[in-house]
Amino acid sequence: DWTMASYKDDAIAKIRAQVGDKRVICGLSGGVDSSVAAVLIHEAIGDQLTCVFVDHGLMRLNEADEVVSMFRDNYNIPLIHADEADLFIGALEGVSDPEVKRKTIGKLFIDVFQREANKIEGAVFLAQGTLYPDVIESVSFSGGPSVTIKSHHNVGGLPEKMGLKLVEPLRELFKDEVRALGRELGLPEKFIGRHPFPGPGLAIRCPGEITREKLDILRKADAVYIDQIRKHGLYDEIWQAFVAILPVKTVGVMGDGRTYDYACALRAVTSVDGMTADYYPFSHDFLGETATRIINEVKGINRVTYDITSKPPGTIEWE
Ligand code: XMP
Numbered sequence: 001d002w003t004m005a006s007y008k009d010d011a012i013a014k015i016r017a018q019v020g021d022k023r024v025i026c027g028l029s030g031g032v033d034s035s036v037a038a039v040l041i042h043e044a045i046g047d048q049l050t051c052v053f054v055d056h057g058l059m060r061l062n063e064a065d066e067v068v069s070m071f072r073d074n075y076n077i078p079l080i081h082a083d084e085a086d087l088f089i090g091a092l093e094g095v096s097d098p099e100v101k102r103k104t105i106g107k108l109f110i111d112v113f114q115r116e117a118n119k120i121e122g123a124v125f126l127a128q129g130t131l132y133p134d135v136i137e138s139v140s141f142s143g144g145p146s147v148t149i150k151s152h153h154n155v156g157g158l159p160e161k162m163g164l165k166l167v168e169p170l171r172e173l174f175k176d177e178v179r180a181l182g183r184e185l186g187l188p189e190k191f192i193g194r195h196p197f198p199g200p201g202l203a204i205r206c207p208g209e210i211t212r213e214k215l216d217i218l219r220k221a222d223a224v225y226i227d228q229i230r231k232h233g234l235y236d237e238i239w240q241a242f243v244a245i246l247p248v249k250t251v252g253v254m255g256d257g258r259t260y261d262y263a264c265a266l267r268a269v270t271s272v273d274g275m276t277a278d279y280y281p282f283s284h285d286f287l288g289e290t291a292t293r294i295i296n297e298v299k300g301i302n303r304v305t306y307d308i309t310s311k312p313p314g315t316i317e318w319e
Pocket of ligand 1: 102149150151152196197198199200240274275311314315316317318319
């Protein structure tokens with residue numbers, strides 16, 4: 001009988017056979033795939049694994065701290081936290097083109113990762129949370145006609161450049177199987193069921209120019225929105241939900257004063273694979289209550305809109 005428990009045992013045996021007594025580096029993003037890969041590899045080889053978390057300062061509220069404490073404190077996995085918010089946000093200053101944002105972040109990400117990885121003496125392997133769909137996609141799309149809508153940043157080519165061999169223990173798994181494996185490894189349910197989060201983070205949820213002020217406002221608004229979704233028991237019905245802060249200020253009235261603050265857009269979609277998506281049909285009560293909470297609780301926002309665009313013609317993210 002095929003069970004996730006026996007899959008786990010096999011995977012651990014394979015990792016031990018491949019790695020021997022050598023050292024492994026694993027890049028952690030805070031996402032499910034790299035986290036499951038890291039915990040699995042740690043079960044296999046213990047402290048021969050070192051994780052590197054490149055923190056670009058574009059994570060959601062408290063997210064970076066949660067990642068660090070989960071891996072360091074809960075699992076005792078050696079973890080380098082490269083806190084580079086100033087570097088990334090500094091480089092993004094004045095940039096509003098979405099592709100330039102992605103390329104800027106992708107390049108810095110590789111620089112920082114490489115710098116930190118070079119400090120780990122005797123590392124021979126690089127671990128990645130590559131899934132089966134990533135493996136087939138890169139085969140079936142090669143040579144065919146393609147239009148790049150958004151260049152997703154990844155660390156392709158990095159292992160060769162760094163002279164490292166790959167460890168990819170999730171290569172045979174689909175997303176739902178990775179989640180099952182994560183449960184088998186004892187990762188918290190709340191973490192395993194999390195919505196996907198893009199590599200460039202909040203940078204692409206801040207259309208136009210990025211500022212620290214906008215990022216702070218966006219983090220707070222997003223936290224209120226997700227809290228509302230969880231409280232109403234809707235989180236697991238939704239593929240992805242987030243707030244985008246818009247590059248426009250509008251006039252409002254609060255108490256007996258005039259306000260002039262940012263507008264934001266709520267986004268929530270259902271989807272199977274992110275390739276197509278429908279907007280989520282929230283009730284008007286939910287939307288009204290959420291708008292009121294965001295405006296009352298988040299200084300800097302005085303107008304809330306709901307994005308009812310499906311994909312296509314829209315994309316899920318605003319950039
Ligand atoms: P779009 O906006 O293209 O998003 O409809 C589809 C899915 O991909 C995610 N996304 C990204 N993920 N780097 C990533 O790692 C990126 O640059 C990027 N852009 C979009 C998006 O969050 C959604 O899940």
